[in-house]
Amino acid sequence: MTETITREQMENFWTKYFPYERVYNDQVDGIETFLNTLASRNHMLMEGACGTGKTLIGLTAGLSAIREPAEWATHQQQKSGWNKTxxxxxxxxxFIATPVKQQLKQFVEEMRVINNQQPADGAISTVVLRGRDDMVPYLSDSVGKNQYDRDDVDTLRQRSRELVSPHSDYDINWGLVSASATRWSPPENASVVEQYDPNRIRAILERLEEHVDSQGTSQMNIDGQRVPYPEYLPKLSDVANVPEIANGRFDPFYIGFLAHAHPEIHEYEQLTFADLPDSIVDTHSLWKKAITRGICPHSQMAHLLEEADVVIGNYYHVLDPMSRQLTKKKVDVLDGETVLILDEAHNLETIARDVFSFECSRETLEETQQSVGAIESMVEQRYEDFTTLIPGENPFEQITSMEDLETFQNQVVANLTDQIDLQQLPFNSEAEIFELFKADDIPDDKTWDDLTADTGKGRREAANRAFGGSSQLVKMILQDLTDNENTVRELLRPVSGALRRAQSKLREQAETLVSNDYPDREYPTIEEVSEHGLQRYEKSIDRPKSTNKDEITKEIADAVRDDLPSGYQTIWSLLEEIEGIITLVNQILPKDSQLTASASSFLLTWGKADRTQYFREVIVEPTVSEDTTGEASTWQDLWTARYRIHNTLPTEQLRHRFSEVGSVLLMSATLEPLEAYQETTGVGDSLYPSSFDTDNDLGKLMTVPKSTTTDTREIITRQYPLRFSETNRGTYAVKLPKFTYKNRGDPVTQLKQMSRCRQQYLHALEDAVCRIPNVLICMPSYREAQWVVEILEERVDKPIYLDQSSSATETSELLDQFMPANEAILVTSSLGTVIEGVDYKGDALHGTIVVGIPIKPQTDRRQATIDAYDARLDTLDGWTAVNQIPAIRKARQAIGRVIRGPEELGVRLFFDERYAYTEHQRRDGVQNYLSEQEQQEVMDISPEYIQPAVDRVLKQ
Structure with missing residues (x-):
């Protein structure tokens, strides 16, 4: 057993952030090692068994580095062996992240314990990241009543920002706020919050308060707490003079956030970390405090994020390009000054494959098709009118001076405002049109010769100057008068055709998949679906080991080949420009009428993405709404079809993430083999931030360019074994035939129909569960888990609980029944959630049985992943990297649920001869993938010795 020492004995500067009186030697080593790692800006891999205190190691070292830099420097200089300069x-x-929800709660509790030992003025500010669905009032059940979605919230926020902008055109009802204070200018170097007019904010909130106090409007009440806003969602006319046609709604909570955060509005007290229990911003504490003050909790969370010492989130906050982009707009919490800690890091590759893959639904294809069609219609309807805006046949050739340029610009604006019916154009006002076309300010030191110095481009730049920021859009609509290139209509026509063909192919693929089960199109009723569920369908479009273009790619390209404008060889080169066109169009459209280019970007990726790393599929997913009733008339009533581009090997994307941050601690109880982990996750090739381009947008990158520098970081590794007494546990490899489908056959329940292999496993399971009080059985799949439940129910006098793929709430309820039972059986899949992040303390669990090796079924996608690893990795074959190693990590996670404390007794059983020492030299032997301690402790036994082996441990 590992010895401990007291904090007082340590006399170490970091002990102020270690919340317990005694420290294990492994923890001391881990903290000191991570401090050294941080000092060198390197990365660390830490495999630690249960009880290591991995989270505390990371938090203690990280907090010490960020909050005690002077003491840290002294500590490093005094340490023996530290010779860095x-x-x-x-x-x-x-920033600490985990993919397991239960662990998020544990992180929060750890921070509460640490903060409780800090001085009153030294609390560690902590933010637990939550999504908008949990934190935006009008997306919640209690406020929004399920009436609004994310797009609605975006519109409400945008309208709120426009309402309180110092440059707002809305004529608000000033009320008690002095009209002389209606114009306010942001100070120089103002923050985002300071860009909003405090006087307009005051007036709007006063008007809303008047509606509650004097007009008999019901006041909002949430969970028994009164909120300072009307019960209904306010309209612009409640606070401003607007015509009914423009009378949209806005979000008072967002304006309330601006009021409390704005430094010039002193009457609204700011909400700070000190207002929250233990200085922790989480859903429960922040929601109540913010709502009752009329503040948007989500906006307040993002605001406090700037000051946070600790950020707690999940892997998607770290990896997902969209989440990173949204967070980065507020504050970049994953930069070169961030200590990143990833818990349960053995899951990293699996999650990264999903995060860095691409999907596009039938609905998204239709939306982009509509956007392209809208531009086509606008161009078609207004083409003749727009051509009248340009004075002269070839005006750009006539511009030879600054004076000519100014005259040209003024003439365009005059023609636009005089000759075209403004009501028929997609602009909000004449002033907005003028802003669109007016030239940028020309610096005094710039001459006409400077602007036209670049031969061949000078007149184009002059045109850009004349038309301002949106000149490209206008020139494409008119046609490029400088070099007579393609008109926007010619550019959009083949894009529209490509989108139509992509839709028709997706519909065709989905109908074929569904019709295999429903050839007569007699689809199940909603009631039947509720009882029996629906099948999910997948079809591989790419072929493993093939780098040839798939049939859908070919058909899309062939369908529009004859429509391609001059200068374009393929539809893929044209698609690169469409997103820019739609972006330019959106600059002149109202905020609530924006167009989308997402499907065109997806098609570009489909056509051009590398065919070794990316694998193309069609997915048909059940999507039955709870509100749907009656019979389904088409397959679309029950399923949604989408294309998927699966990223089989996200190593480079992960390397990109690891290179962005200051230092990373990757920790888990099951990282072995560490050399393989470094290669497959990319952490072994990650760069220092100073030698890495952090401006790359991973959301648009199909491949991440490697740096030319060789300045890769050093990877520090540590492994800490289970520290509890060996006499309290037994680890056995039961020499049963390999539990493969070839050996075991179908999961039949009649003994005579079972294969010899399956009969042997049945008898071994009976022997084990009769001797182990509370036992967890982990099968290779949920189908096999169901088989175990069915055969044991007839043979064992114990309650049996089956864990299936279910919600977190259902899983928690199941565990609440099993853990206190003392004499019960919990059966699950080794791929399930109850084997990770769940703490079975005390008598909650006395033994775990892992049956077989939980290798996922072979599919085309999985084979493509294996092929990609074979092609791109240097030292590891694909089958081992994709199948063998992850499966053994899952098995090790399962046995790690047993023995959670020094006084506990437990047994860990591997049912399969491939775990046995005598088999480990065979090609399919797996014992060398166990930790060194597990290899030393595992004992090979025959099935007839299961009961004596179990009794030896549990009957002490």
Whole structure:
């Protein structure tokens, strides 16, 4: 058993952030090692068994580095063996992430314990990241009543920002706020919050309060708390003079956030970390505090994020390009000054494959098709009118001076405002049109010769100057008068055709998949679906090992080949420009009428993405709404079809993430083999932030360019074994035939129909569960888990609980029944959630049985993943990397549920001869993938010795 020492004995600067009186030697080593890693801006891999205190190691070292830089520097200089030179790096925050929801709660509790030991003025500010669905009032059940979605919220926020902008055109009802204070200018270097007019904010909130106090409007009440806004969602006319046609709604909570955050509005008290229990911003504490003050909790969370010492989130906050982009707009919490800690890091590759894959639904294809059609219609309807805006046949050739340029610009604006019916154009006002076309300010030191110095481009730049920021759009609509290139209509026609063909192919593929089960199109009723569920369908479009273009790619390209404008060889080169066209069009459209280019971007990726790393599929997913009733007339009533581009090997994307941050701690109880982990996750090739381009947008990258530098970081590794007494546990490899489908056959329940292999496993399971009080059985799949339940129910006098793929709430309810039962059986899949992040303390679990090796079924996608690893990895074959290693990590996670404390007794059983020591030299032997401690402790036994082996441990 590992010895401990007291904090007082340590006399170490970091002990102020270690919340317990005694520290294990492994924890001391881990903290000191991570501090050294941080000092060198390197990365660390830590495999630690249950009880290691991995989270505390990361938090203690990280907090010490960000909050005690001077003491850290002294500590490093005094340490024996530390011979680095130069100053220590600066870290601003610790970001800790996990894919397991139960662990998020554990992180929060750890921070509460640490904060409870800090002085009153030294609390560690902590933010638990939550999504908009949990934190935006009008997306919640209690406020929004399910009436609004994310797009609605975006519109409400945008309208709220326009309402309180210093440059707003809305004529608000000033009320008690002095009209002389209606114009306010942001100070120089103002923050985002300071860009909003405090006087307009005051007036709007006063008007809303008047509606509650004097007009008999019901006041909002949430969970028994009164909120300072009307019960209904306010309209612009409640606070401003607007015509009914423009009378949209806005979000008062967002304006309330601006009021409380704005430094010039002193009458609204700011909401700070000190207002929240233990200085922790989480859903429960922030929601109540913010709502009752009329503040948007989501906006307040993002605002406090700037000051946070610790950020707690999930893997999607770290990896997902969209989440990163949205967070980065507020504050970049994953930069070179961030200490990143990833818990349960053995899951990283699996999650990254999903995050860095691409999907596009039939609905998204239709939306983009409509956007392209809208532009086509606008161009078609207004083409003749727009051509009248240009004075002269070839005006750009006539511009030879600054004076000519100014005259040309003024003539365009005059023609636009005089000759075209403004009501028929997609602009909000004449002023907005003028802003669109007016030239940028020309610096005094710039001459006409400067603007036209670049031969061949000078007149184009002059045109850009004349038309301002949207000149490209206008020139494409008119046609490019400088070099007579393609008109926007010619550019859009083949794009529209490509989108139509992509839709028809997706519909065709989906109908074929569904019709295999419903050839007569007699689809199940909603009631039948509720009782029996629906099948999910997948079809591979790419072929494993093939780098040839798939049939859909070919058909899309062939369908529009004859419509391609001059200068374009393929539809894929044209698609690269469409997103820019739609972006330019959106600059002149109202905020609530924006067009989308997402499907065109997806098609570009489909056509051009590397065919070794990316695998193309069609997915048909059940999507039955709870509100749907009656019979389904078409397959679309029950399923949604989408294309998927699966990223089989996200190594480079992960390397990109690891290169962005200051230092990373990757920790889990099951990282072995560490060399393979470094290669497959890309952490072994990650760069220092100073030698890495952090401006790359991963959301648009199909491949991540490698740096030309060789300045890769050093990877520090540590492994800490289970520290509890060996006499309290037994680890056995039961020499049963390999539990493969070839050996076991179908999961029949009649003994005589079972294969010899399956009969042997049945008898072994009976022997084990009769001797182990509370036992967890982990099968290779949920189908096999169902088989175990059915055969044991007839043979064992114990309650049996079956864990299936279900919601977190259902899983928690199941565990609440099993854990206190003392004499019960819990059966699950080794791929399930109850084997990770669940703490079976005390008598909640006395033994775990892992049956077989939980290798996922072979599919085309999985084979493509294996092929990609074979092609791109240097030292590891694909089958081992994709199948063998992840499966053994899952098995090790399962046995790690047993023995959670020094006084507990437990047994860990591997049912399959491939775990046995005598088999480990065979090609399919797996014992060398266990940890060194597990290899030393595992004992090979025959099935007839199961009961004595179990009794030896549990009957002490």
């Amino acid at each position: 130069g100053s220590l790096p600066t870290y601003e925050r610790v």
